[in-house]
Amino acid sequence: MFHDRSPIYLQIAEGIKNDVLSGALEEDSQVMSTNQYAAFYRINPATAAKGFAQLVDEGVLYKRRGIGMFVSPDARARLLAERRERFFAEVVAPMLDEAKRIGIGVDEIVKHLGEK
C-alpha cells in the first residue's frame, strides 16, 4: 500500500488528492475519519492525522466540528490548476530538454503527437 521511501503522511495526502481529481471523492463529500483510515490501511492514527492536517492546510479538505472532514467545494478545480502547471514544468520541460539533446525538433514532436 505505502512505500518506505517517503513519509507516509505525504503519500496519504497525494492519494486523497488523486481521488479528488479522478472524481472518486466528490466535493462536499465526507472522507474517512483518521481512525477509520488508520484501521483500514493499518497505520498509526497519528500518521493518518498528519496527512489529513496537511490537506486541511492546503484547503483540499475542511473540518466540520464534531462531524468530520469533507472535500472542499473548490478542491478539484484548484488541484487541476496546480497539476496543469506542474505538467508543463515537470513533464514537458524535461522531455524538451531530452529532445534537444538528441536532436529532435519541436516540429517532429508535434508531428508525432498529431499521429496519436
Next chain:
Amino acid sequence: MSIEIRGLTVRYGGTVAVDNVDLDLESGKIYGLLGRNGSGKTSLLSAIASYRKPYAGVVRIDGAEAFENPRVARRTCFIRDTLDLSDSDRLRAALDLAARLRPTWDGAYAAHLIEVFDLDPRKRVSALSRGQRSAFGVVLGLAARTPLTILDESYLGMDAVARTLFYRELLADYLEHPRTIILSTHLIEEVADLFERVVIMDRGRVIVHDETDALRGRGVTVTGPFAAVTDFVAGHPILGEQTLGDVRAVTLDGRFGPDEIARGEAAGLSFGPIGIQDLFVHLTSQPLEASR
C-alpha cells in the same frame, strides 16, 4: 503514561548494557524500540518496567520514580521472553491470575484473543510451541490494557500469519483504547507503519529518537562519476559507500532540497531514497569511533 529517563545506566558485573541514557516518551503513543541483538533493548525495557534496579540514573513515570512503586507497577505490563510463568501453569490459571492482579484486565477481550490465536486454555505453558508461547504473551499484554504496555520481541517464533494477526489486533485495540505501548523488534519493515515514533539503540545508547515518518526518506544514496560524487557529498555524514570502476555510490544520512538535487543531476548524479530498514542497518553497523 509518560516516561522520563535520566542518566540511566544498567550494568551486569563489568558489562554496561545501558549507558547513561536520557529519553522522554510521551503518553498515549506507540513506540518502536529498534536495535540489534545485545544493543540493550531488553535491559532498557526492564528498567522502565522496574524489573531491574538501575545502576545509576532514574526512571520516572507520570512524574513518580518507578522503582518499587506499587502504583506504577499495577499500571505497567511488561511481556518478555520468559512470560514470567512456570512451565507447569495452565493457560487458564495464568489468565485468572492476570485478571485478579490487573484492575484494567478485559476478560472478554482475552477470550477473543485466545480464539484469534487459536490457543487452548486447558494446555500447560510447557506444551506450547515457540510461536504459541509468544502469542500467549500478546494475549496477556494486550488484554491487561495497562496505561503502559511493553512488549519485548513478542513475535519470536510466530509465523507470518500470526504476526499479521498480532499487528492487526494491536492497532485495533489501540484505536479503541489509546495507551502508551512500547514494542521492541528488529523486524522493522513489517511493523514500522504502526509506530508513531521510533527509538534506535546501539551499544547501550539511544542513537535515534524521531517520528517514524521522518525516518522515511531520511537516508539518500548518491550515485555517479567518482569525482562528482566525492565533491557533492563533502561535509555530509556518510553511512556507507561502494565503488565500481569510476562509479561511486554513497549513502548519506540526510535530505537534499530540490535545488541541490537539480544541481547534482546537472553534474551527472542520480539520487535514490533508502527505506527505514536500510537506514537502520547503516546506522547500527557503524564502527564505534564514527558513531560516538
